[in-house]
Amino acid sequence: MWSTEDVARATVRRQGEGLSVAQVADKVTEAERREQETRQQLNFPGDHGPYDGDPEDLAEQWVARHAEWRRIAALMDAQGWPVYSPEQDVQGSTWARERDTQREGALARRAAWQMERQDARDELKAQVWLSADVSRRLRAIAARTGLEPEQVLAQLADRVRMDDDGALAVDAFTPH
Structure with a gap:
């Protein structure tokens, strides 16, 4: 859902949050070192253990973190923040709001x-084979009501009830 930069x-x-200028400078240095280390690992494709991540993905993460730490260091310097x-x-903050909006949209799409x-699991799709006589009557009813035959059958099924003895019954109704 989020990019490496996000x-x-x-x-x-x-x-x-709450780091001083010196501490942010240390983070820039650490990120630069980690970026170089992960790039070097890419040059030596060896056997990665079952718990090692994708070395290219890790390298991309450190490139992005290094860039962000540099941005924050420059911002603090320009604004004079201690x-x-x-x-x-x-x-x-703008990026964080955009990420939150993306996340909320993704969660809403997932819920939908x-x-x-x-x-779809609750629906029932059935193929019904009717005799020619029953089929003609159903088509005539559908034509008179302006419905499709499947719609008439669906309305009929909505009104079916089962008696205590297991018999099915439908009260008279007008399809609409």
Whole structure:
């Protein structure tokens, strides 16, 4: 759902809160070192253990984190902030709101999709073979009401009730 940059921004924003200029500078240095290390790992494709992640993905993450730490360091320097405050970071706050909006949209789409799946499981699609005589009567009823034969059958099924002895009954009704 989120890009590598989005994840890096959220991570750095969370980790950077309350850090001093010197601490942010240390984070820039650490991110630069980690970026170089992960790039070097790409040059030596070896056997990665079952718990190791994708080395390309890890390298991309550190490139994005390094860029974000540099952005925050430059922002603090330009604004003269002694400590980083995510609330004062206009660009970072804008990105965070955009991520939240994306997440809410994705959650809403997921909920709608799940509801559709539930509705689909609850639906019954049946193919009914009717004798020629019954089929003619059904088509005539449908033609008089302006409905499709399947719609008439669906309305009929809606009104069926089962008696205590298991017999099915339908009260008289007019299809609409």
